[in-house]
Amino acid sequence: MNIEIEYMYANIKPPKYATDGSSGFDLIANNFQRYYDPSSLRSGEKTQEYLDLKDYPKTGFIIYPKGRLLVGCGYKLAIPTDYELQIRARSGWALKCGLALANGTGTFDSDYRGEVAIILINTSAFGIKVYLGDALAQGVICPVTRPDKFIRVGRVSPTVRGEKGYGSSGGDSSSEKGNELRRDWSETIDDSRREREEEVIRLRNPDLPTHTFNPSIE
Numbered sequence: 001m002n003i004e005i006e007y008m009y010a011n012i013k014p015p016k017y018a019t020d021g022s023s024g025f026d027l028i029a030n031n032f033q034r035y036y037d038p039s040s041l042r043s044g045e046k047t048q049e050y051l052d053l054k055d056y057p058k059t060g061f062i063i064y065p066k067g068r069l070l071v072g073c074g075y076k077l078a079i080p081t082d083y084e085l086q087i088r089a090r091s092g093w094a095l096k097c098g099l100a101l102a103n104g105t106g107t108f109d110s111d112y113r114g115e116v117a118i119i120l121i122n123t124s125a126f127g128i129k130v131y132l133g134d135a136l137a138q139g140v141i142c143p144v145t146r147p148d149k150f151i152r153v154g155r156v157s158p159t160v161r162g163e164k165g166y167g168s169s170g171g172d173s174s175s176e177k178g179n180e181l182r183r184d185w186s187e188t189i190d191d192s193r194r195e196r197e198e199e200v201i202r203l204r205n206p207d208l209p210t211h212t213f214n215p216s217i218e
Helices: 091-097 176-204
Strands: 004-007 025-028 031-036 060-063 068-078 083-089 099-101 106-108 115-122 128-131 135-143
Touching: 025 068, 031 060, 060 068, 060 115, 083 091, 083 099, 091 099, 106 115, 115 135
Parallel strands: none
Antiparallel strands: 004 068, 025 135, 031 068, 060 128, 068 115, 083 106, 083 135, 099 115
16 A cells, blocks of 8 residues: 655655554654643633644643643645544553543544644643654554445344443442452542541641541541
């Protein structure tokens, strides 16, 4: 398969697979386009103003906690019919810094002819600085299967699983083992909450007797 690529600027780094077995090719930051500051969103609003970074003069940008940054790769791709380009996060950025994709997994359709871009979000509690030239995500070319049509029926064909979902396949939620695990987890959460409460009391009242740090004694 060959894919047409149109470079929008000079000195663009072309898509490159890191190893022979890589499923995705590196998506390199070429330009910063928009930044959405979470502090600018007011309660009840569905849209948010953004900072236009079209003429941003620096090669690095700090994404603050819950901030979202649109980063362009500097080229356009002509994805073949019956295929899509998926944008996926890089595990290193996600694990070490909490940098993820705001839209989960991005999709570029075969009829899209705009610039390939990445929507980043900072899920951590500290600022993350990214630079032009960083490999911030990866692109995967995937086949797309479309049905001939959707057929309306009175009821879809049944299965043993039926309507069970949202974790139901992880085990029998009504089993004694499941109930025991939930009790253990609940006790762990309660213990952790009590420890935090005791620490707060200790910091605010350093002269109190030790027994007052445990609410269950009172």
